[in-house]
Amino acid sequence: MNNAELAETLVANHALSKADARKAVDGLLAAIVAAAAKGEEVSLSGFGKFKIKDSPAREGRNPSNGETIQIAASKKLTFVPAKAVKDALNG
Numbered sequence: 001m002n003n004a005e006l007a008e009t010l011v012a013n014h015a016l017s018k019a020d021a022r023k024a025v026d027g028l029l030a031a032i033v034a035a036a037a038k039g040e041e042v043s044l045s046g047f048g049k050f051k052i053k054d055s056p057a058r059e060g061r062n063p064s065n066g067e068t069i070q071i072a073a074s075k076k077l078t079f080v081p082a083k084a085v086k087d088a089l090n091g
Helices: 003-014 018-037 081-088
Strands: 042-044 046-054 058-063 068-071 076-080
Touching: 018 042, 018 068, 042 058, 076 081
Parallel strands: none
Antiparallel strands: 042 046, 046 076, 058 068
């Protein structure tokens, strides 16, 4: 499912216009990204949590020539599903 399909679901289930549904989806995603950029955890009750995970710098290998390279430290956005989501996925 992509953003447009998610917006279509909102249109079908909540009698919104396509434009309003698309704005709602885009606004929600923008709010999650903005909070994550500030280092905040985003918790959606019954759905899960979006957290920032720090990956330290490390050494790696260039697969084409086997040379050792430095991989810079980075931050990753991770998602931890709520118990209800886990239960729905696993029967």
